Amino acid sequence: MTRRRVGLVALFGAALLALAAEPVAAQPSASTTVEQIWELNLNLLYVAIPITVLVEGILIYTVWRFRNQDEPLPTMENRRLEITWTVATAIILLFVGVASYQVLASPYVTAEAGAQADIQQENPEHIEVQAYRYGWSFYYNGSSFQDNAAATSTGTLRMPADREVRLRITSRDWLHAFHVPSLGLKSDAFPGQYNRLRTVPTEPGTYQLYCAEYCGSGHSRMLGEVVVMPPDEYDQWIADQQNQSSN
Numbered sequence: 001m002t003r004r005r006v007g008l009v010a011l012f013g014a015a016l017l018a019l020a021a022e023p024v025a026a027q028p029s030a031s032t033t034v035e036q037i038w039e040l041n042l043n044l045l046y047v048a049i050p051i052t053v054l055v056e057g058i059l060i061y062t063v064w065r066f067r068n069q070d071e072p073l074p075t076m077e078n079r080r081l082e083i084t085w086t087v088a089t090a091i092i093l094l095f096v097g098v099a100s101y102q103v104l105a106s107p108y109v110t111a112e113a114g115a116q117a118d119i120q121q122e123n124p125e126h127i128e129v130q131a132y133r134y135g136w137s138f139y140y141n142g143s144s145f146q147d148n149a150a151a152t153s154t155g156t157l158r159m160p161a162d163r164e165v166r167l168r169i170t171s172r173d174w175l176h177a178f179h180v181p182s183l184g185l186k187s188d189a190f191p192g193q194y195n196r197l198r199t200v201p202t203e204p205g206t207y208q209l210y211c212a213e214y215c216g217s218g219h220s221r222m223l224g225e226v227v228v229m230p231p232d233e234y235d236q237w238i239a240d241q242q243n244q245s246s247n
Contacts, residue, residue, distance in 0.1 A: 034184030134218035151241030177213035
């Protein structure tokens with residue numbers, strides 16, 4: 001196989017990988033959390049695709065070039081080549097490690113756990129998420145534990161766009177999991193424990209919420225919605241809920 005053919009095969013392989021990666025690049029970014037996750041995925045693809053093309057190209061060339069050798073000779077030691085691929089591998093792993101750490105260390109990506117006693121002492125600027133068999137309850141700007149929520153809802157979680165939202169996730173009965181794929185949000189819900197998530201929704205719209213942990217016979221029905229609203233509409237909704245509760 002000539003070098004030209006090897007180059008064409010490698011180019012064809014790169015095109016196939018690019019087509020496979022295109023759906024990932026086209027994923028919508030509806031929050032700062034999912035933006036960071038997809039940015040990491042793309043950065044890793046930028047490294048993985050050239051390596052894949054190179055390795056497959058060498059493999060195809062080698063198979064074709066030595067296809068007629070019934071008794072292949074062992075390769076000669078080449079220290080320069082060994083040092084080169086060892087250093088290249090170390091650089092690639094260092095890049096992957098640094099890129100992954102920057103995302104995983106972000107408070108918008110990694111959930112934090114806290115004891116119930118700590119919750120009482122915090123300033124309740126958050127939305128509390130309570131999972132139960134088989135549904136969801138939400139408490140805005142307060143908590144059910146302190147019985148001081150400004151507004152509540154069931155089944156539909158409302159968030160303001162372009163504003164930081166802090167979620168505290170717990171369960172009334174047993175293990176559940178809060179998951180909103182389009183916003184990059186996922187956390188277990190344990191009884192007596194609060195897991196914290198932070199995000200900034202960027203695109204108003206309606207997103208699917210479901211339980212990602214098998215929790216019994218009604219697990220498949222444990223669905224909900226997340227409605228991201230413009231900030232003024234969200235504030236008006238909170239005010240309307242407060243007026244209704246006071247009447």
